Amino acid sequence: MIPIKKPLVATIICCCFLTGCWDKRELNEIAIAVAFGIDKSDEGFRVSAQVVVPSAISSDKGAEGTPVLLFQADGETAYEAIRKMTKQVPRKIYPGHLKLLVIGEEMAREGIWDSLDLFVRDWEVRPDFSVVVARDRPASDILRVPTALDTIPANKLFDMLENSSDNWSEVHKMTLFELLADISSDGKDAVLTGILSSADADSNTGKEATEEIHPSARLYFDNLAVFEKDRLVGWLDAEQSKGFNYVAGNIKNTVETISCPEGGSVAIEVTKSDAKIKASFSGGNPEMEIIIKNKGNVGSVQCGLDMKKPESIHILDNLFEKKLTGIIEETVKETQSRGRSDIFGFGQTIHRSHPDKWKSLKGEWDEHGFENVPVKVKVEMNIRMTGTLLNPL
Amino acid sequence: MKGIERISAYQFGVLVFFFTTGTSILAVPAILAEKAGQDAWLAAAAGTLAGLGIIFLYGLLARCFPRNSLFGAMEWILGRWIGKFIMALFILVMVNYASSLLYYSGAFLQTEMLPNTPMSMLNFLMLATILIGVFLGLETIARTAEVFILVYAVFLFLLFIFLLPAIKIENIQPVFESGAGTIARASFPLLEVFALNTITMLVIYSASTDSEKQAGRSFLIGSAISAAVIILLTFLCVSILGGDNTAKQQYPGYELAKKISVGNFIQRVESTISFLWLITLYFKASIYIYAAILGTARLFGQRNYRTFILPLGTIAFLLSLTLYPSIIDFKEWRATTGMTLSIFSGVFVPLLPASVYLIRRKKLAGREKAG
Numbered sequence: 001m002i003p004i005k006k007p008l009v010a011t012i013i014c015c016c017f018l019t020g021c022w023d024k025r026e027l028n029e030i031a032i033a034v035a036f037g038i039d040k041s042d043e044g045f046r047v048s049a050q051v052v053v054p055s056a057i058s059s060d061k062g063a064e065g066t067p068v069l070l071f072q073a074d075g076e077t078a079y080e081a082i083r084k085m086t087k088q089v090p091r092k093i094y095p096g097h098l099k100l101l102v103i104g105e106e107m108a109r110e111g112i113w114d115s116l117d118l119f120v121r122d123w124e125v126r127p128d129f130s131v132v133v134a135r136d137r138p139a140s141d142i143l144r145v146p147t148a149l150d151t152i153p154a155n156k157l158f159d160m161l162e163n164s165s166d167n168w169s170e171v172h173k174m175t176l177f178e179l180l181a182d183i184s185s186d187g188k189d190a191v192l193t194g195i196l197s198s199a200d201a202d203s204n205t206g207k208e209a210t211e212e213i214h215p216s217a218r219l220y221f222d223n224l225a226v227f228e229k230d231r232l233v234g235w236l237d238a239e240q241s242k243g244f245n246y247v248a249g250n251i252k253n254t255v256e257t258i259s260c261p262e263g264g265s266v267a268i269e270v271t272k273s274d275a276k277i278k279a280s281f282s283g284g285n286p287e288m289e290i291i292i293k294n295k296g297n298v299g300s301v302q303c304g305l306d307m308k309k310p311e312s313i314h315i316l317d318n319l320f321e322k323k324l325t326g327i328i329e330e331t332v333k334e335t336q337s338r339g340r341s342d343i344f345g346f347g348q349t350i351h352r353s354h355p356d357k358w359k360s361l362k363g364e365w366d367e368h369g370f371e372n373v374p375v376k377v378k379v380e381m382n383i384r385m386t387g388t389l390l391n392p393l
Numbered sequence: 394m395k396g397i398e399r400i401s402a403y404q405f406g407v408l409v410f411f412f413t414t415g416t417s418i419l420a421v422p423a424i425l426a427e428k429a430g431q432d433a434w435l436a437a438a439a440g441t442l443a444g445l446g447i448i449f450l451y452g453l454l455a456r457c458f459p460r461n462s463l464f465g466a467m468e469w470i471l472g473r474w475i476g477k478f479i480m481a482l483f484i485l486v487m488v489n490y491a492s493s494l495l496y497y498s499g500a501f502l503q504t505e506m507l508p509n510t511p512m513s514m515l516n517f518l519m520l521a522t523i524l525i526g527v528f529l530g531l532e533t534i535a536r537t538a539e540v541f542i543l544v545y546a547v548f549l550f551l552l553f554i555f556l557l558p559a560i561k562i563e564n565i566q567p568v569f570e571s572g573a574g575t576i577a578r579a580s581f582p583l584l585e586v587f588a589l590n591t592i593t594m595l596v597i598y599s600a601s602t603d604s605e606k607q608a609g610r611s612f613l614i615g616s617a618i619s620a621a622v623i624i625l626l627t628f629l630c631v632s633i634l635g636g637d638n639t640a641k642q643q644y645p646g647y648e649l650a651k652k653i654s655v656g657n658f659i660q661r662v663e664s665t666i667s668f669l670w671l672i673t674l675y676f677k678a679s680i681y682i683y684a685a686i687l688g689t690a691r692l693f694g695q696r697n698y699r700t701f702i703l704p705l706g707t708i709a710f711l712l713s714l715t716l717y718p719s720i721i722d723f724k725e726w727r728a729t730t731g732m733t734l735s736i737f738s739g740v741f742v743p744l745l746p747a748s749v750y751l752i753r754r755k756k757l758a759g760r761e762k763a764g
Contacts, residue, residue, distance in 0.1 A: 021507075022507060023507040023508065023510050123506070126651055126661070127651065128651075128652075128654065180638060181634075184637045184641075185635065185637060352567050355570045
């Protein structure tokens with residue numbers, strides 16, 4: 001009896017364990033979404049999904065057909081809309097490789113919390129993708145534009161954002177994760193990079209567009225969208241955006257052009273920038289101090305400054321400090337005059353350094369605390385290298 | 394009565410470590426952060442420190458009944474009938490806990506990895522593995538733990554190293570904002586899972602270890618290391634995710650692992666890292682079930698505890714599927730009913746024999762000689 005029983009039991013047990021994964025999904029059963037766009041619609045949400053077409057991007061055959069497809073669906077919730085897409089897509093949308101979430105401006109002005117909840121709650125989504133706001137347009141317009149350098153637009157945009165954050169630092173790559181931290185914390189409001197499109201009604205957004213050398217429909221990042229809690233309330237212009245990034249410590253590398261005393265200009269490459277915000281109290285009222293320490297190199301010289309003299313470097317240091325102080329003071333003033341949106345996190349700084357005083361300030365910080373707080377700006381610059389040249393050509 | 398199976402003091406320490414770390418590290422940071430915010434790591438320190446005190450007292454208690462298990466002690470000190478009554482209640486609590494751990498592991502897997510797999514399958518596979526371990530005996534479980542502790546240590550070390558660059562010290566500021574009272578209150582649930590439930594370890598402490606003196610030391614060392622791990626993970630959660638965000642997460646520890654990205658190369662490793670949690674859940678549930686089965690055998694005067702593996706396993710399995718209608722109900726149950734059960738098993742169960750022992754010490758000593 002026993003010799004028959006043992007193999008039988010073993011077989012049954014093996015059946016239980018060796019049948020594979022219940023939740024398995026093969027690559028040909030999923031539609032990989034690389035970007036989502038969220039807009040307002042009559043029903044509530046309009047979600048656009050940019051989905052990769054695997055056969056078109058495989059390297060061995062060469063590109064055939066369009067590399068990505070755009071699907072759209074409306075729903076009362078974003079989740080519902082994404083599921084409704086199954087009516088158009090033969091595969092289930094898989095968001096695990098999401099690179100970019102584009103929120104239409106109209107939606108952003110009403111609040112982004114409701115759209116974001118899904119992306120945090122869903123188990124497949126990883127919170128490391130970037131979030132941007134489509135300026136003046138619905139997000140679906142942005143995701144419709146084809147790109148040539150990288151055939152998958154979402155990848156191109158993601159890399160572009162990263163590249164620009166790293167080397168020009170006017171825009172800022174904000175991941176969902178960082179955004180959540182900013183929105184949910186007291187005394188700090190969020191900013192998101194804006195994405196713009198140069199396409200107009202008769203721009204070519206078909207596949208032929210990728211064959212133009214200078215396509216009329218191009219996407220570019222510009223400006224920062226200012227939020228109050230989760231609602232978009234305004235935009236910073238290019239210079240203010242940069243000013244904000246200096247204060248937020250987001251500058252990795254950038255270039256500033258400063259005018260020489262006797263006309264002409266010098267471009268300075270900023271290689272390192274550290275920002276610190278300090279809060280102090282005088283007579284019960286808070287005061288903020290922004291200290292920014294920079295290091296940099298001379299990038300190009302278009303004026304008659306004698307670069308061999310140490311004084312010239314000091315002059316440039318001072319000019320840079322003056323210019324940047326101006327930009328930052330302007331940015332702070334502009335933000336404060338708008339009121340309410342504490343994008344620099346002054347409130348958070350006070351909370352962290354003076355928790356007891358924050359308790360009494362907290363209640364009215366948004367109302368009139370932030371806009372009335374005096375801010376001192378201190379910029380230090382230390383130019384070290386002048387490139388391979390000494391004096392200008 | 395001394396059990397036949399023997400484990401070394403080191404193995405016992407490893408089991409204590411797994412048991413006390415158990416459920417603490419996956420969800421506890423969220424529970425702590427809910428009340429204490431960015432001071433959650435202080436609450437973790439307070440809770441585990443107080444917990445170590447309780448565990449020390451359990452160690453003292455176990456000295457009252459050398460070479461005997463908690464169950465044996467109950468009968469010996471409280472007399473046959475009262476002893477058996479308390480024992481039966483204690484076993485019920487253990488079975489309840491075992492099933493709540495099964496639900497917990499099932500819910501975790503279903504939420505984060507396998508949403509379409511029925512929970513009955515997830516719980517069944519977990520339970521089957523546990524029951525095979527229990528069938529093979531305590532020595533086998535202990536040796537398994539001895540092997541896995543190394544893997545565990547490596548994974549924990551990697552998790553820590555990979556997360557170091559993501560730490561933002563500003564996130565824990567201002568330190569001590571919530572005040573001592575709030576921190577103490579916040580740490581209470583941790584005290585429960587970390588210390589009060591550890592009473593279960595007394596079932597194997599005196600009866601199945603080689604040398605009681607050394608085992609006593611590993612009891613404390615095992616739980617102290619576990620305390621350090623809990624504090625460390627809570628600190629990582631708060632300093633990386635932020636206090637508010639930690640409190641909002643269902644499984645903040647898992648969310649941490651999602652943050653790992655080293656040079657765009659080592660990333661998306663969270664399901665590998667989840668090994669950390671599954672392995673501790675496995676050992677904790679194993680010890681609960683082992684204790685329950687051992688107790689049941691004693692309750693009915695059976696020599697061979699293995700008879701009860703299937704019936705008790707079935708009960709735990711069914712309870713894990715039927716006890717909690719939803720994950721929110723489960724959390725509610727843990728905070729209310731679960732807490733009461735823990736106070737019963739962790740405070741009342743040791744206190745009653747201890748006080749009776751102090752009163753009847755001489756008589757008992759005489760009975761021991763006679764017996």
